[in-house]
Amino acid sequence: MAAVLTLLVVLPAITLWVVDRSITRQTLYDAGQALTTAQAVFLQSLGNRAGVLGSRYRNVVGDPRFLTVVRLQDANTMHAYLRDLLEEFADDTEVLAFVTLDGKLLVSKDGKSSGAQRDAALPVADFTREAAGAVRNALGGEIGTGNLVQGNRALNIVAVPVVVPERGLVGVLVAGAQLGENALQQLKPPKTEIVLLANDNVIASTLRGPATRAAVLRWASSAKDFETPAADGPEVREAVFNGEHCLALMGDYGRTPWSPGFRFVLVSSYEQRREALETTRSRVLGLSLAGIIASALVVWFFIRRVTQPLRELQQSAEAVGRGDFSRRIERFSNDEFGELAVTFNQMTTNLQNSRVELERAMQTVKATQEQLIQSEKLSAVGQFVAGVAHELNNPLTAVIGFSELLQTAQTDEKTKGHLDRIAKSAHRCHKIVHSLLSFARQEAPERKLVDLHVVLEEVLEIMAYDLRTSNVTVVRDFVPSLPKIMADPHHLQQVFVNILGNARQAIEPFQAEGRIIIRTHCTDEWVAVEFQDNGPGIKPQHLARIFDPFFTTKPAGKGTGLGLSLSYGLIQEHGGKITAQSELGHGATFLIELPVAVNPNPALLRRSGTPFPFAPVNAPTGKTVLVIDDEQWILELAGELLRSEGHAVETAASGQQALELMSRQKFDVLVSDWKMPGLNGIRLYEHLVATHPELSGRTLFMTGDVVSDTFQAFLSQHHLTCLSKPFAISEFRSAVTRMVNAKR
Amino acid sequence: MTKSLLLLQMGLVTAVAGLAGTINGTVRATPPAGAPESAGAGGAYDSRRYKFAERIDYERIRDFIVYIDQPMAAAVPGAPPLAAVTTQRDASFDPHVLPVAVGTTVRWPNEDDIYHNVYSDSEVKPFDLKFYKKEKVPEVTFDQVGRVDVFCAIHSKMHCIVLVLPNAYFVRADAKGRFVIRDVPAGTYKLRAWHERLPSQTREIVVPEEGEVRVEFKLGLGELPKY
Numbered sequence: 023m024a025a026v027l028t029l030l031v032v033l034p035a036i037t038l039w040v041v042d043r044s045i046t047r048q049t050l051y052d053a054g055q056a057l058t059t060a061q062a063v064f065l066q067s068l069g070n071r072a073g074v075l076g077s078r079y080r081n082v083v084g085d086p087r088f089l090t091v092v093r094l095q096d097a098n099t100m101h102a103y104l105r106d107l108l109e110e111f112a113d114d115t116e117v118l119a120f121v122t123l124d125g126k127l128l129v130s131k132d133g134k135s136s137g138a139q140r141d142a143a144l145p146v147a148d149f150t151r152e153a154a155g156a157v158r159n160a161l162g163g164e165i166g167t168g169n170l171v172q173g174n175r176a177l178n179i180v181a182v183p184v185v186v187p188e189r190g191l192v193g194v195l196v197a198g199a200q201l202g203e204n205a206l207q208q209l210k211p212p213k214t215e216i217v218l219l220a221n222d223n224v225i226a227s228t229l230r231g232p233a234t235r236a237a238v239l240r241w242a243s244s245a246k247d248f249e250t251p252a253a254d255g256p257e258v259r260e261a262v263f264n265g266e267h268c269l270a271l272m273g274d275y276g277r278t279p280w281s282p283g284f285r286f287v288l289v290s291s292y293e294q295r296r297e298a299l300e301t302t303r304s305r306v307l308g309l310s311l312a313g314i315i316a317s318a319l320v321v322w323f324f325i326r327r328v329t330q331p332l333r334e335l336q337q338s339a340e341a342v343g344r345g346d347f348s349r350r351i352e353r354f355s356n357d358e359f360g361e362l363a364v365t366f367n368q369m370t371t372n373l374q375n376s377r378v379e380l381e382r383a384m385q386t387v388k389a390t391q392e393q394l395i396q397s398e399k400l401s402a403v404g405q406f407v408a409g410v411a412h413e414l415n416n417p418l419t420a421v422i423g424f425s426e427l428l429q430t431a432q433t434d435e436k437t438k439g440h441l442d443r444i445a446k447s448a449h450r451c452h453k454i455v456h457s458l459l460s461f462a463r464q465e466a467p468e469r470k471l472v473d474l475h476v477v478l479e480e481v482l483e484i485m486a487y488d489l490r491t492s493n494v495t496v497v498r499d500f501v502p503s504l505p506k507i508m509a510d511p512h513h514l515q516q517v518f519v520n521i522l523g524n525a526r527q528a529i530e531p532f533q534a535e536g537r538i539i540i541r542t543h544c545t546d547e548w549v550a551v552e553f554q555d556n557g558p559g560i561k562p563q564h565l566a567r568i569f570d571p572f573f574t575t576k577p578a579g580k581g582t583g584l585g586l587s588l589s590y591g592l593i594q595e596h597g598g599k600i601t602a603q604s605e606l607g608h609g610a611t612f613l614i615e616l617p618v619a620v621n622p623n624p625a626l627l628r629r630s631g632t633p634f635p636f637a638p639v640n641a642p643t644g645k646t647v648l649v650i651d652d653e654q655w656i657l658e659l660a661g662e663l664l665r666s667e668g669h670a671v672e673t674a675a676s677g678q679q680a681l682e683l684m685s686r687q688k689f690d691v692l693v694s695d696w697k698m699p700g701l702n703g704i705r706l707y708e709h710l711v712a713t714h715p716e717l718s719g720r721t722l723f724m725t726g727d728v729v730s731d732t733f734q735a736f737l738s739q740h741h742l743t744c745l746s747k748p749f750a751i752s753e754f755r756s757a758v759t760r761m762v763n764a765k766r
Numbered sequence: 767m768t769k770s771l772l773l774l775q776m777g778l779v780t781a782v783a784g785l786a787g788t789i790n791g792t793v794r795a796t797p798p799a800g801a802p803e804s805a806g807a808g809g810a811y812d813s814r815r816y817k818f819a820e821r822i823d824y825e826r827i828r829d830f831i832v833y834i835d836q837p838m839a840a841a842v843p844g845a846p847p848l849a850a851v852t853t854q855r856d857a858s859f860d861p862h863v864l865p866v867a868v869g870t871t872v873r874w875p876n877e878d879d880i881y882h883n884v885y886s887d888s889e890v891k892p893f894d895l896k897f898y899k900k901e902k903v904p905e906v907t908f909d910q911v912g913r914v915d916v917f918c919a920i921h922s923k924m925h926c927i928v929l930v931l932p933n934a935y936f937v938r939a940d941a942k943g944r945f946v947i948r949d950v951p952a953g954t955y956k957l958r959a960w961h962e963r964l965p966s967q968t969r970e971i972v973v974p975e976e977g978e979v980r981v982e983f984k985l986g987l988g989e990l991p992k993y
Contacts, residue, residue: 091920099880102857
């Protein structure tokens with residue numbers, strides 16, 4: 023920019039200087055030429071003047087009166103005549119004199135001479151002497167001319183021969199015409215001033231001011247080298263006279279062998295030209311300055327137009343590089359820069375979109391990962407819990423079975439009470455195990471159309487006592503009606519009980535008057551229920567972990583840490599979401615969202631309810647039953663029960679042993695454990711189908727596990743039934759009775 | 767015969783003496799109406815080139831001659847011859863206008879140191895006195911009535927007029943234009959006022975036997991009779 027501006031300034035400046043120099047030179051040259059021409063004109067005019075004077079005095083000489091006077095040869099008469107003539111002419115002629123052939127004036131006795139002068143300071147005698155050369159010329163018969171300086175006068179001299187017809191040449195009439203200021207004014211070429219110099223004095227000048235005259239005189243006397251005239255024409259010099267810029271030229275005129283002539287100085291002021299030049303110069307300077315400024319502005323504009331967009335583009339690119347995609351470049355023009363800006367903006371937008379998608383994907387991945395982790399946790403816990411539950415089921419079956427068996431026996435009241443306690447405890451254990459299995463999702467969930475409000479009301483009814491004793495008020499903020507959802511109402515109850523129970527426990531030590539607000543709302547796709555309590559809230563560091571299994575803030579022994587974890591699993595199983603929000607000191611809010619049932623088709627529902635219904639007990643007896651189980655007390659319990667029914671019972675501890683027994687003996691009904699070491703339920707059944715097809719239809723399976731999907735499918739395929747351990751005696755009896763009555 | 771009788775009669779009248787009156791009056795030159803008063807202002811013509819058309823300075827105009835323009839027995843027989851002088855001084859004639867009765871002899875002295883050549887080409891009296899300085903005083907007798915212009919052969923500006931009149935009853939008006947002609951015999955006359963550059967005027971006057979007759983002349987281009 024600076025370089026361009028410097029160039030912008032320097033180039034016109036140089037051009038200006040060159041042009042100025044050239045114009046100045048040209049102007050001076052022109053002025054010089056004009057002055058040279060003026061000199062030529064001046065010299066020519068001087069020549070003409072001499073010619074005019076000559077003609078005039080030739081006429082005078084030819085005048086009969088003059089000749090009459092000449093004939094008289096009388097000095098006085100001649101003097102008077104010439105004096106009259108001077109008066110008559112009343113012009114530049116200063117001196118008139120008549121000289122005789124010997125070159126002398128006529129002189130009368132009283133001293134009058136044959137000449138007349140206008141000014142007494144110019145003696146005729148001296149004049150005649152000075153003009154001797156011209157007179158000599160005239161005596162030769164021709165008109166003699168010349169110049170002389172007398173005192174402070176420059177005179178043109180004309181000497182005319184006087185011829186009287188009858189006598190011939192009798193003398194010469196000499197006239198001296200002053201080259202004075204009047205004459206100079208007439209001779210003066212236009213725009214030129216003339217100064218005549220002689221004897222280091224200004225003798226005549228067209229210049230008005232005496233100061234200027236003096237200046238010219240000083241200049242002329244200092245310019246001595248003009249003494250030798252330049253070979254190639256007159257030399258024009260610059261000079262300043264009285265503050266005025268002039269061109270001056272000096273020359274000599276009328277230098278003849280008999281007269282020194284005089285020096286003239288021609289002065290031509292070029293002040294006007296100079297002023298015009300100055301004006302032009304200042305104008306050109308002004309215009310150039312304006313031009314420079316204008317072009318600087320234009321250049322600045324263009325540079326700005328180019329660099330500004332580039333800079334903006336660069337900054338935006340840097341911003342994009344830093345990850346700031348919010349910047350957009352304004353489309354400043356319709357040229358390539360504008361297109362570049364548009365393209366850049368598109369690029370930025372694309373990058374931004376990609377990044378947003380990437381972040382979304384990352385979030386999804388993270389969420390999935392979290393879910394996966396949660397699922398992994400659950401599944402690990404589930405497997406463990408399932409194992410434990412399975413192990414517990416068999417002994418529980420025995421406890422329940424034997425206690426029930428004892429109850430049926432004849433005992434005293436005290437023992438009956440004890441047995442009842444045992445049975446209840448065993449049932450309780452059974453429930454615990456059942457819930458553990460549910461948690462492990464190894465129990466088949468129910469699916470039916472459920473009204474969430476109904477479920478909530480049931481739960482609140484169950485919880486009513488606890489809540490009331492803890493002084494907790496429940497506020498229902500329900501929408502008038504909710505769409506039905508596809509769910510397992512027991513599971514939902516379990517979830518709600520968990521949440522309400524937690525809330526109650528949290529509120530109780532914290533608030534004297536607890537309040538739980540239950541809100542429901544729905545959209546077309548979702549049904550949501552929100553539990554808001556005014557308890558102490560959940561610490562932020564805990565909030566992330568509340569759905570983890572075995573995470574609890576309750577004192578040891580009061581909570582398993584499975585409640586919320588279980589709830590999470592259950593809701594997820596329903597395709598819903600459970601989230602918690604809390605601010606420490608301001609309670610906690612649990613939000614459960616569940617999908618609205620879409621096109622509920624009962625055919626698609628999984629079979630619910632107990633594996634098989636109770637059959638009427640019209641028990642045939644006397645059948646042989648083979649019971650297969652790897653648990654000794656199950657075998658004992660089953661044997662006891664069946665025998666009490668009047669059946670013959672054989673037991674086998676493994677599938678292998680059972681096959682051996684069947685090869686030796688024929689059985690009516692087969693009761694088998696599902697999960698056994700060695701030959702398991704499926705393989706045993708396959709053997710049965712192959713070897714004892716009639717028995718395959720009357721096989722009852724028992725299992726301590728949750729009925730898995732594959733097992734369920736197997737059961738449906740072969741129209742088999744399965745009894746879950748632990749079972750009540752009544753259940754076992756009816757199941758066996760159905761087998762006995764089954765078609766062969 | 768009649769003429770001589772008349773002359774005789776007039777002579778008688780004069781001789782009677784006492785039977786004569788005086789003519790007095792003034793002569794004034796008036797510029798034409800509308801002309802500038804002063805001669806100094808030349809207007810558009812105040813240049814050397816038109817100097818020849820000299821304007822008349824009506825304020826300072828002089829040399830008015832008033833005379834009885836008819837023959838009278840002026841020249842008394844036996845009286846000494848009439849004489850007058852015109853001197854050449856400083857290259858001019860003095861006086862410029864010289865009125866003389868017919869028959870007067872005029873002397874022409876040259877008081878300058880230079881030569882003059884007095885001559886006249888007039889019809890009334892041509893003469894040429896040649897060059898002379900002071901060595902002689904030539905004389906010329908004017909014996910015929912009329913105007914005689916006299917010049918110098920050398921000096922073109924030298925000029926004078928000798929006005930030869932029929933009788934002796936003439937007078938030059940003074941600087942204020944006043945004139946008096948005395949001892950004019952009573953009678954009726956033609957009185958003429960003359961100036962070299964203005965039209966003359968003639969009046970019929972009756973001179974009483976005793977006393978005066980007053981005449982006012984106004985000369986000028988504006989006073990010419992209107993046609």
